[in-house]
Every structure is written in structure tokens, then in C-alpha cells.
Amino acid sequence: MRDSGPSEILLDWYDAHARDLPWRVGPAARKAGIRPDPYRIWLSEVMLQQTTVASVRSYFERFTALWPRVEDLAAAPDAQVMGEWAGLGYYARARNLLKCARAVTSDHGGTFPQTPESLRALPGIGPYTAAAIASIAFDYPAVVVDGNVERVMARLHDDPTPLPAAKPVFTRYAEALTPQERPGDYAQAVMDLGATVCTPRNPSCILCPWQERCAARLARTASTLPRKTPKKPKPVRLGIAYLARREDGAWLLERRPDRGLLGGMLGWPGSEWGDAPEPAPPIDADWQEVGAEARHTFTHFHLRLALRTAVVPVDQVPERGIFVEAGEFRSSDLPTVMRKAFDLAWTQRPD
């Protein structure tokens, strides 16, 4: 066997161990000349931002079935896209997804730009996603740095510098390894390595194709890396949600403003969330307290949401929100905290 550099060693490992993913063109097919669909790569990469493969799978299948091409997604109604994204989290991604699909369709003739810089100019595409699309979809030798790559680089160099301050250094490590040949397969290979071998806890160093050149394996420090600066504790916020059912079965919901928490999503009208929430019934009714509260943890706070229910006559006009007909309402269109509130108030309890 001829002398191989680290990227060739990793590519050999990838040829044998590449995971089968719905958006992936595997190494064998790629060598046979099959190109990935940039639309599917873009969609998967946006869904995968801070989100596990296991969570993304079903959403990816659903989106590509509903909207096979970027032009189809661009033409979709906002409310339908937000509803399909419900439960996946980080809802700014869905809003930017639509902006991006419409920009690609109207400004680029339905074709994704191919360089990291031009991709970076599109909504919802940052440094990582631009590099990932350029390399995977177009075989552009971009330096792809995600959480997996950071972890692998920290361990290869046994570098104790804490993230996020270490990001520029880890990026330089990654730069030095990125090959000109098969950059797309290489990018996916490092991420697969991080996801399946060089895992956050209990890495399988014995299975690692880079074990002989890994400083952390020699030092037995792999499982302690990368270091991260400690996070702030999450405060508790309180709130009240009002779940009104009209006598004909319609539900009183509210479209949340496009910015901020759960932006652009449907939700139950309610109080602000804070230390001492003020009652804010959206319609005059005989509100009943629900015994249980919905508990939910967001990125930076814990929420305890008190619930109120009421049944109101058909001719009554709400002060806030809009009635959604029973036949048009799907609790799966709601973000998880709102779906939890619905389940607690109306399905897990007797009427």
C-alpha cells in the first residue's frame, strides 16, 4: 500500500463505512458520476443545524414529498411550511428556509449558487452551511466546521482550549486537512467519524482510522475534549395559556409575530412569560383552571405554563386570535410547548 495522507485514510474508511442517509449520495454512487441534488443537500443541512439525524429524517422525507424542487417550496404558503416544521425547533430556520427558496427561485433561476461566498449571502446560510453545500453538492474544497469537526480536531491535537473561543484554531486544524480531491466525501467522512466513532462520550478510539495520529488517544484525554466554557443556569418563567373551543369545534389560536421565540408559529393566546404573569383572556368566557401545568424547557429558560379552558358560543367575537375550524386544525402544526398544552387541557382530561 502506498503512503497515504490523513485525508486518504479517512476517505478509505468512508468508502467502507459511510452511513446511508436519505439526502446522501454514497461514495460508490458518487464515483459513478451521480451528483447530489443541491436542493436536497441545502434542505437537509438547514434541518440538521443543531438537530440530530434521528429527528430530521421524517421531516426531510415529508418536505421532499410535498415539495420535490426548490420552486415548489418557494410557491408554498407560509402557514403550511411553518406547520410542517412544527416540532423541529429553531423556527427562524423555517422562515429563512422560505426566504431562501424564494430568493433562489426568483434571483437565481431556481439554481443554487456554488461558492461558499455566494451561498453565504442567502438567508439562513451561515459559514458552516455554505461550506457544507459547496463541498457536498458541488465538490468545492471548502473548510467544513461543525460540532463534529470541532470535536475531532480538538482530540487530534489534544487541544484543551475551550469552545467557543477555540473555534478559529480548530478551523485552522481542519483547513490543513481538507483535501482538493473528493472534498464533498471528505466533509461527510469527518462528520460521520464524529457521529459514529469520535463521539462526545465513550469514543471508540479502537475503531478510529486516525487512531495512530491522534494526540488525545495517546494522552487518554479524548473523552474530556473538547472543553467548553460553562453555561449559565436557566431561570424559571411562568405563563398562562388560554385554550378556547367554540361550540362548533373551532379552536382559538394566534399567529405569533415573526421575530422572537416561536416566531411565525401558531399558539394559544396567553400572558407574557415572566416572574408574575398577568391574566390576559383573549375572549370573554367562563374560564376553567386546568389542574396540571405544561412544563417545557427552552434553550435559556424553563417554562411553567398554567392552562385555562372555555367553551364559547359561535357568535362570540374574540378580542385576540382567530378561530381555526375543527377540520383545519392539527395539533401537529403547533410548536411542542403548545401541543403539550393542548394534550394536557383537552385530550388527557375529561371534558
Next chain:
DNA sequence: AATTCGGGGCC
């Protein structure tokens, strides 16, 4: 440079 943005699976 820090903060804001979700949710699920794992330990």
C-alpha cells in the same frame, strides 16, 4: 463577544 433561538435522546 454574548445572547437568543427548540426539542429530543442520552446518561
Next chain:
DNA sequence: GGCCCAGAATT
């Protein structure tokens, strides 16, 4: 309970 995840946008 906290940690992690194919991060981006905003301040």
C-alpha cells in the same frame, strides 16, 4: 437534571 446535536442571526 444537564449535555449534546451537520449553527445562524442579532445585539
